[in-house]
Amino acid sequence: MLYVLPARDTVIFPGVLVPIFVGRPSTLKAIEIAATAEKRRIFVAAQKNPEEENPGPADVYDVGTVCEMLQMIRMPDGTMKLLLEGKERKRCRAYVLQDSMLTADLVSVPSGYVDNDRLEALRQEVLREFESYVTYHPRLPAELIQPVSAIKDPGLAADMIAAHMTLDVQRKQSLLECFRVDSRLELLLKYLISETEMLKLGREIHSKVQKEIDQNQREYFLREQLKAIQEELKIDDSPEAQDLRDRAAKSELPDYVRSKVESELKRMAKTPSMSPESTVIRNYVEWLLDVPWLKKSEERLDIDAAKKVLDANHYGLKRVKDRLLEYLAVRKLAGKSSRAQILCLVGPPGVGKTSLGKSVAQALGRRFVNFSLGGMRDEAEIRGHRRTYIGALPGRIVQKLKEAGCNNPVMLLDEVDKIGSDFRGDPASALLEVLDPEQNSHFTDHYLEVPVDLSDVLFITTANVSHTIPAPLLDRMDVIELSSYLPEEKYHIAKDHLLPRIYKESGLTKKDAVLSSAALKAVIADYSHESGVRELDRRLSTLFRKIARVALEREERGEAPRKVSIGVKDLAGYLGAPHRPDVRIPREPQTGLSVGLAWTAAGGDVLIIEAVKMPGKGELQLTGNLGKVMQESAMTALGFIKSHWRELTNQAEPKWGGVGLHLHVPEGAIPKDGPSAGITMAISLFSALSGAKYRPGYAMTGEISLRGDVLPIGGLREKTLAAKRYGIYNLFIPEANRADVEDMEPWIKQGVHYVFVSQAAQVFEEALEGGR
Numbered sequence: 001m002l003y004v005l006p007a008r009d010t011v012i013f014p015g016v017l018v019p020i021f022v023g024r025p026s027t028l029k030a031i032e033i034a035a036t037a038e039k040r041r042i043f044v045a046a047q048k049n050p051e052e053e054n055p056g057p058a059d060v061y062d063v064g065t066v067c068e069m070l071q072m073i074r075m076p077d078g079t080m081k082l083l084l085e086g087k088e089r090k091r092c093r094a095y096v097l098q099d100s101m102l103t104a105d106l107v108s109v110p111s112g113y114v115d116n117d118r119l120e121a122l123r124q125e126v127l128r129e130f131e132s133y134v135t136y137h138p139r140l141p142a143e144l145i146q147p148v149s150a151i152k153d154p155g156l157a158a159d160m161i162a163a164h165m166t167l168d169v170q171r172k173q174s175l176l177e178c179f180r181v182d183s184r185l186e187l188l189l190k191y192l193i194s195e196t197e198m199l200k201l202g203r204e205i206h207s208k209v210q211k212e213i214d215q216n217q218r219e220y221f222l223r224e225q226l227k228a229i230q231e232e233l234k235i236d237d238s239p240e241a242q243d244l245r246d247r248a249a250k251s252e253l254p255d256y257v258r259s260k261v262e263s264e265l266k267r268m269a270k271t272p273s274m275s276p277e278s279t280v281i282r283n284y285v286e287w288l289l290d291v292p293w294l295k296k297s298e299e300r301l302d303i304d305a306a307k308k309v310l311d312a313n314h315y316g317l318k319r320v321k322d323r324l325l326e327y328l329a330v331r332k333l334a335g336k337s338s339r340a341q342i343l344c345l346v347g348p349p350g351v352g353k354t355s356l357g358k359s360v361a362q363a364l365g366r367r368f369v370n371f372s373l374g375g376m377r378d379e380a381e382i383r384g385h386r387r388t389y390i391g392a393l394p395g396r397i398v399q400k401l402k403e404a405g406c407n408n409p410v411m412l413l414d415e416v417d418k419i420g421s422d423f424r425g426d427p428a429s430a431l432l433e434v435l436d437p438e439q440n441s442h443f444t445d446h447y448l449e450v451p452v453d454l455s456d457v458l459f460i461t462t463a464n465v466s467h468t469i470p471a472p473l474l475d476r477m478d479v480i481e482l483s484s485y486l487p488e489e490k491y492h493i494a495k496d497h498l499l500p501r502i503y504k505e506s507g508l509t510k511k512d513a514v515l516s517s518a519a520l521k522a523v524i525a526d527y528s529h530e531s532g533v534r535e536l537d538r539r540l541s542t543l544f545r546k547i548a549r550v551a552l553e554r555e556e557r558g559e560a561p562r563k564v565s566i567g568v569k570d571l572a573g574y575l576g577a578p579h580r581p582d583v584r585i586p587r588e589p590q591t592g593l594s595v596g597l598a599w600t601a602a603g604g605d606v607l608i609i610e611a612v613k614m615p616g617k618g619e620l621q622l623t624g625n626l627g628k629v630m631q632e633s634a635m636t637a638l639g640f641i642k643s644h645w646r647e648l649t650n651q652a653e654p655k656w657g658g659v660g661l662h663l664h665v666p667e668g669a670i671p672k673d674g675p676s677a678g679i680t681m682a683i684s685l686f687s688a689l690s691g692a693k694y695r696p697g698y699a700m701t702g703e704i705s706l707r708g709d710v711l712p713i714g715g716l717r718e719k720t721l722a723a724k725r726y727g728i729y730n731l732f733i734p735e736a737n738r739a740d741v742e743d744m745e746p747w748i749k750q751g752v753h754y755v756f757v758s759q760a761a762q763v764f765e766e767a768l769e770g771g772r
Helices: 025-035 117-136 142-149 153-163 167-177 181-232 239-250 255-270 276-290 305-313 318-337 352-364 395-404 427-434 489-505 517-529 534-556 569-574 630-644 678-690 716-725 735-743 758-765
Strands: 004-009 017-022 043-045 063-074 078-097 099-109 343-346 367-372 408-413 458-463 479-482 511-516 564-566 593-600 603-615 618-625 659-664 698-700 729-735 753-757
Touching: 004 017, 004 025, 004 063, 025 063, 025 078, 025 099, 025 255, 043 078, 043 167, 063 255, 117 142, 117 153, 117 181, 142 153, 142 603, 153 167, 153 181, 167 181, 167 395, 167 735, 167 753, 181 603, 239 276, 239 318, 255 276, 276 395, 276 716, 305 318, 305 352, 318 352, 318 479, 343 352, 352 367, 352 408, 352 458, 395 408, 408 630, 511 534, 517 534, 517 569, 534 564, 534 569, 534 729, 564 569, 569 678, 593 678, 593 716, 603 678, 603 716, 603 758, 618 630, 630 678, 659 678, 678 698, 698 758, 729 735, 729 758, 735 753
Parallel strands: 004 043, 343 458, 343 479, 367 408, 408 458, 511 564, 593 698, 618 659, 698 729, 729 753
Antiparallel strands: 004 099, 017 078, 043 063, 063 078, 078 099, 593 603, 603 659
């Protein structure tokens, strides 16, 4: 049994001299007792937790080193300095606590040492790696390598090397617990390789940092010398400042901008070049010089040429083209005295709003820039960030001016109806200044801090719908509505614009493939159901890609090229079966059904509304994913029918408490809302209650009131086109929408019979067989 010295953060190996300080009273007492013994030995084991002040048997590792106390020196503060020499590693079978002192029952474990070639090879490999370790270690002297290399005993050499390595207690303890010499050497080699790699990496990082520090000191010294030379020669500017001053002298700048540039350059000259403020000033001055303050692109105000450009790039869109040509005419006659116009193109996707903006720029001879406002939530995207922020930049408006290189481009602001807002500000409010002709001549960007004249910029915005645009912003714009295309228009667009581009993109010519007119019309009717032409473009591209692949495969097989003629019957082989919308327009008189007209962001559509009567308790069940407004319209329609039953029909009034009604709008996965289906739902409900059959060939739209008034609706142009698309030419519409029909283009209302109604009773009279 030997007394135990629990060591904090220390592992002692056999054969190593280690000084250690002892301060715990219990340990000092154990040392004094052990010193009276003949061999003056004590068992040193590392603590598992160095923070433990009074370690017990469970707080000390089982494997330690039996050490001889060579020297004991009492210190003035009551502690003791010991010089210990490790003699032998042993395992403790049990720790015993006696009078607050630990004693250990020790047992020796055989090392399994056998002198063989493998052990010698391991020893030499460890020594080689230890030499590298000492070479890279900043605190180990090179003289250490020679005495360690002279140790022939592999176990003792391993212990000596482990004692000199900078390892944590856990890894040193793992080496101490390796009684087998070969296992100890292998683990030591692993630790040496790992630590050497870390030391190499540390030296590389240190060398790199030291090199950068030396370079910075050298640059600082040279700058100070240059500063002294400039002061001696009365030179105020640094080379960078002088370059910026030369640029400013060559640039066309307004007086207030030039004075700002000069002021900032003076600040830059007084600011140390190593200071971050110097970089901020330089970037700011560069932006001031990059903005095209007075540069203008030459404008072409030739009405005939502009008309030819618009006609060449776009088919139809007469109202839009006329509005743009009117703008050009006023611009040409009035010059600068004409008030700036902000145009807003509103229409469903794919009808050519963005490309129309490009055509306007081409017709005017101006440069074209655009960016999307969709999803924008940060006001700084428009006005820019203040210079106090790291990485600050001007807003998108100023950035696009720089990109255009002139102060009078055509700037298209896409998706203005999809602007968001949050805690970072409201971009729509920032656009009020940009799009207001009375204010945008002195638009102030937060980064530039000087007014920017936007009065010469022709702003064009695009949107799918206008009701989501904030009212103050909408009030500043001249709204031009683009309707969805008719099949005839799509045919001409595909023939004159889409097909020539698709031929070029697919690498084919008309000698390789020809699409017949009937096939093109079939693609429009059966494979693309949309307001615009994007889906049509994709379908035609798919068709010609398949033809190109077949042509290439024939060429690779060595077969002669063959011209492909595509007819209607060939389309299914290329595009699959036609995807016709399953809208079951009634062709025979039916009960409990009516056809309404709906407006969507993709254009107009036809709405089938069904109603059935059943025994119940007077309830009205509504299905079909209807919105709150549409549900209220259904309730209003039923309220009108109940209160005016005797006026609407001679049939006996139903016992409302014993009747249940179910109204359904098919395609329940699609959300539906709005008041314009009120009259349609009233017809379906009345037909279900009275048994009167709905006449085919009619469609209707209009909001209904409790008194039976038919109120005006919106989107009449799109709804008319939808009705014509489904072969319906008799439309009931509110009397208040007569002016909308008169303003409608003749080709839209051609062949359509409008029945203007102000009371629901008129619709009941004509839409149901037998009147009422």
